[in-house]
Amino acid sequence: MSFIGKNIKKIRGVKGLSQQAFAELFDLKRATLGAYEEGRSEPRIDTIIKIANYFSIPIDDLLTAELTVNALLQFRADLTLEIEVMEKEQFPHIPIITPKNTIDYIKFHDKEKFIKDLPVLQLPIAVEGKLRAYTVQNLEMTQYEKGLYPGDVVIGRQRLLTELTAAGTNDGVLVLALIGNELVLRRMYEVGEQLVFKADHKNIADKTFPKTSLKELWEISSVYFNRLPELGNPLEDKMEFLEREFRKLKDKM
Known part of the structure; x- marks a missing residue:
């Protein structure tokens, strides 16, 4: 019996990924991922390898054992082990x-x-x-x-x-x-x-x-904006600084 579908769903829950977000990581359709999680089909071996490598999970564990939250969190003591009580900020x-x-x-x-x-x-x-x-x-x-x-x-x-x-x-x-x-x-x-x-x-x-x-x-x-904003012209900044200093000297005279 393969646990791949249950484990994919568990990974998504722990990592806070929607079906769409998880599917995009591995060039899958959301409906295809849903079929994996519901046990109606299983991913190809190359997809399984990608998932295992991406989340640093042994392939054998991914296929033959039901992963635990503790294992997926890699035993980090600073994270809660109860996924139900983790507060996640939701963006549209x-x-x-x-x-x-x-x-x-x-x-x-x-x-x-x-x-x-x-x-x-x-x-x-x-x-x-x-x-x-x-x-x-x-x-x-x-x-x-x-x-x-x-x-x-x-x-x-x-x-x-x-x-x-x-x-x-x-x-x-x-x-x-x-x-x-x-x-x-x-x-x-x-x-x-x-x-x-x-x-x-x-x-x-x-x-x-x-x-x-x-x-x-x-x-x-x-x-x-898919580019850096205008952060100012260094020459203009220097000129502005010199003008301020000149005004200070003028005020002291």
Whole structure:
């Protein structure tokens, strides 16, 4: 009898990993991992080896014995041995649209199983409601070397167009919109029965769609910049320091 399914579930519990997070570590689908844990199927030997190596567990123990919490914690006295009393900070699981799955997302955005199989982010954000993350893929929202660049990730809360209209924030709000057969990350404006999406990049033309073609709307609430922020110019800092010192000398004269 193999204990692999029970042990995978035990490892996830001790390490605080969701099924999705664990599956992504080993290039598995969440549904496949669920089948392992429920005993409906077993992983291939190469997957078993990866799991054993990743968590430093002997393969024999992984397959032939039910692992204990104590063993998984590697006998660390500073950690509780009762997983039920461990307090874990919970961050929302945010499905993310990437360059690889964008086309499929446009087709299957309304399929619950497809959404569950998307990769997810876990970030310490306090935004309530249904969330979606999106990897920026172009330079449309850049202006004078500022703005959003490819690789940055925006996070939006799902909204109805009527909600934004009622709040008076529908003009110029940054949104991710699934409209027609496109995903558009731009500033949105209502013009009669049309929605106009404007890029921050001055050389990119507007996109206009009828309101009736809007399928999903996500109001962007936060951004993960996939690069270091501007930390200041050393030369400017030195000039500012010299100016301060000069003012001090002038005041003493």
